[in-house]
Amino acid sequence: MKIVKATESDILDLYRLQLLSFESEAEMIGSRMVPALMESEEDYNDAFNQWHTYKMVDDTGRVIGGIRYQYDDGVVEVGRLMVHPDYRQQGLARKLLAFVDEQCSQDRRVLYTCTKSWINIKLYTKMGYKAVREIQDDTGLSFVYMEKQ
Template identity: 60%
Template sequence: MVSCILQLLAFESEAAMIGIRDVPALQETENHCRRDFANWTTLKLLSDDGTIIGVIRYRENDDLVEVGRLMMHPDYRHQGLAQRLLSEVDKAAVGKTKELYTCTKSWINIRLYEKMGYRAVKEVAEDSGLSFVYMRKK
């Protein structure tokens, strides 16, 4: 449940950045969020007092690792913690191709993913008006 609360905090600022609140992560109910997290391996980053301040999830499908919902508490951004979470996925899935997606307007996220070795492979426009870029790292 705490990851679901963090999801709301993290993606509210994402919605503000792109100018639309129709972000998939903000449309989920708490029950759906909890059920969905059960289908992923989830890594959490804790503050000194044990509060969850960052989360990333991933799941492996043969040689492809789907990376999803990299979330940082707004008070802990710009400290290299998201890079640390992405690096942990790299360590857990050595030699496998990783794939993730983000909104094409999320230039901060795109810049981070490029810095970590991800490259855009396709863009998909949805009926909601949002476009997403899929990125891979080999």
């Protein structure tokens, strides 16, 4: 397994992985109003170059994970952490988060997840993130924003 910079030729594979990966979150929280599932392929494509996007590939080159981040006013926003369901429970999400930590070690990192996404919250807490605020959006879902110094 290795983590490499994604290119525009990876967009479709990453978008499909996003839809597949976030299905489990939708099941966990009991809603399909997950931002990653609501994003169209066109929206994903349009936003691709606004992010530093990385893919995790297996030994055959198959995309099995991904993560992205962007700088916003001196803060690193981390997003779309995803691992293919067939590759979960192997520490790959931790490796992807650790990769961003290495790239952005001097910066404050922020991310968010649904308050019902207890698996995500547990992972982010283990990786040093702390909850800083909660909001409820128009969908009725509540999200926790977490940060790491």
